Amino acid sequence: MWQYVLRKLLWNIPVYLGILLVVMLALRVNDPVWVRLGKNATQEDYDRERKDLGLDEPFLKQYGKLLWGFDLERQSWDKPGRSVGKELSQAVWPSLWIALPAFVLTTLVALGIALVAAFRRGHALDRWLMAGAVVGMSISYVVYIILGQYFGAYKLKEWTGAEIFAIQGYDTKRAFWWVHFCALPVLINVALAIGYDSRFYRAVVVEEATRDHVRTARAKGLGERRVWLRHVLRNALIPVITHVMITLPFLVAGEILVEVFFNIPGMGRTLITAILGKDFPMVQGFTAVFAAIFIITNILTDVLYALVDPRVRLS
């Protein structure tokens, strides 16, 4: 077990080193200082900015700085006096407040739909659910967000007279702030992912339900409930846990879109604002942190996988 975890950790070290390298190279292909200052800048301006950013240092030294603590001390370009680390520590919380509930809710709802569909496999209900999932997958995320805001915030206010969900913004000092500012983005995020996820989980459950040991269980005369709960669901959870990973990129994508649209000062919006404002230190720091979080989640899922499925440790 520990050997397996250690191996995973070791494998991820070069991967992380690689990401930082890729990010640094991608951001330096087009000289960020010129991009920022425009074509009319003087050479002195250029040299000064370049020195401020530490871009005049040798590449390896810059690499080391990014590696050793994401270069968080660096000042943001757009917001003078604010370091990347400070921005990051503020942006983390709104993101977590949306991402975690959305993640848990999506998984539960998708798994529920998948179980119902798989249980009634081949029947009308299954076909309708899966047709709905395909149709839902074919509509752009942005449409969900725009219409979600229109009906969830504007129209709901017209109908009920009370402003249950905010149109946009984020303020933790308000009473019931989570419901007011985060609930609608979370619901939209769930809607975005539900089609893809429930289809995937259904396939996993169906695969498990057609295994030989399930047939054996039925042949032994076990009741349907016992077969499904004990022999199908328990085994299906193994691939589900590991493939929760697959849904993470979609979660991040939905998160970024929702944050930008609802003007929530989370990591996604900060990153996109930085990219649009050509704020080089922020883009570099945030991408590195995004990657680090991603890798840690990756390792955690691997470990979880090893815990629930003893076969993994051998490979």
Next chain:
Amino acid sequence: MIRAVGKAVSAVGRLVAANVRSRGFRKFRKSKLALTAAAAIAAYVGVGIAIFFGLVTREEAFERVGPDSVPGFDALQPAERRFNNVDFQLTLVERALKQQDKARALAEIRLGRRRVAQVPVEELKARVEAVVELAEELEGSKDLDREPKLLPKVAEMEARCARLWEPLKGWDAWSQRLKLLLGTDRQGRSILLRAVYAIKIALQIGIVVGACSVILGSLLGAAAAFYGGWVDHLVQWLYSTLSSVPYLVLLSVLVFMFQGSAIEQTLVPIYAAFGLTFWIGPCRVIRGEVLKIKQLDYVQAATALGQRRWLILLKHVLPNASHLMLVQFSLLFIAAIKSEVLLTFLGLGVKHEPSWGIMISQSEQEVVNGFFWQIGAATVVMFGLVLAFNIFTDALQDALDPKHIA
């Protein structure tokens, strides 16, 4: 060069044909749903090709065809908006009448196919006066929407305003009707034309990104599996690295790469960003398949016969993984079209072409005002293509890659 390209195209064609003739594919041909989806895709591609040859030009997609935010199907608007529409047309003509060279200024006015009535300037001035007279009368009222009594007057004003324009005949009339069929956006551009022209942009992005990613991914994946050793380690490291950044973040950073450069205005940054992100999927799949194929007898036979390694890879191994490439292409095609909308919405994608992403992003403000024509048109046209491709991909996967889960 041309011969090489021709050879490559014919090789791809033969591979696709071989897949279509395969046993697994029979299931595909029996499924009515899959065939309908294939027909729908063919229709979209047909429209795309027709646009490429000039069915709808780029200029037409940017041209003003009427007042702004007109709803589709000639839906009746509130009186206030109708008044504004007349006001807009009036201003257009009046401004021209104030110019030095009136005849030329008037001749230059164009709303789609509409032109100013070909009458003497004095006559036109009289017609303008007739509209202005009614308009001034109506302007006195505070809120036209609340006064149904004035509706006949609004209609009368519209009728008089219509006389400012040359009556349209035959094809011109149809063309103008068609352009206004789904209404106009906030710059008075035809929503229908833009939504249709966007098909070409979407197909372009889907095909280029799909083809490039599949070729790049398959070659790397196949080489990794086939040669093993350090090649394998390198490729695995590369794709683990790139897939450790959430794809939307990676796309954004790659687009950042092109900011301020000469090609920023074109679609090239999108192709590059998507291509560099999306090759990972096919690479993984093909690597797994080639690992299996290289153990098979016919590969060993080819090795025993002394054929060169790279020729074995190209002639014996890759063609036998081509069904997976087909499936991957169709998966990535959808992913590219959908991601275009996301990136454009974030302000990083398409900028100077009419695309569904641009249309949907622009409709954000319109939706707040209860105007759904633009978002509706873009969503429905896009939905048709993506849904057809989703069904098609599912059927393709069932036929060619039945062991795959989801």
